[in-house]
Amino acid sequence: ETGVTQSPTHLIKTRGQQVTLRCSSQSGHNTVSWYQQALGQGPQFIFQYYREEENGRGNFPPRFSGLQFPNYSSELNVNALELDDSALYLCASSFSVGTYEQYFGPGTRLTVT
């Protein structure tokens, strides 16, 4: 059974740029959620995707957007990067929408300078 994978591992971007992060869900899982973890904080929910549609969204501005593909993999896009966007971005997959247990990937460390 393949776990959640994310790419890239680390990324450095300049303020104002755009970034795309990628996630492959665990095999058998059709729902993907994205979280932002700032230093010293717990993960914060960004949004969830199910059947290629956004299923729910946390308190993040529209410049955070996502996609889910037919194979259930997902992308997180962030436009107009700000310094405060520097964080660990975690992708989590779950068996289906409404399943509480979510399984996390190793994350992508984004640094905005």
Place this chain on the structure above:
Amino acid sequence: DQQVKQNSPSLSVQEGRISILNCDYTNSMFDYFLWYKKYPAEGPTFLISISSIKDKNEDGRFTVFLNKSAKHLSLHIVPSQPGDSAVYFCAASSNSGYALNFGKGTSLLVTP
């Protein structure tokens, strides 16, 4: 506003003893609670969960207790092992089942 609170940033326990990690929540709509463990440079790993219709759930050395009236849950690890040293996150969800609301974590150190 932080709806899930872990008020102890760190905890140190001797190997073989019990580790008790605490978590409080404010949202009475939460009906499912989870604990995750996180090692440096890795994503959180799911440990154990509990539904609000239960007050206890056990899995090996890990037991989670839920006190709904106090809006409090705790994770007990018995016996504690050095490999348990990690950051532990408490998370909660409402019946929408999509967003996990996390606390800030408690760093557990188990010393030999």
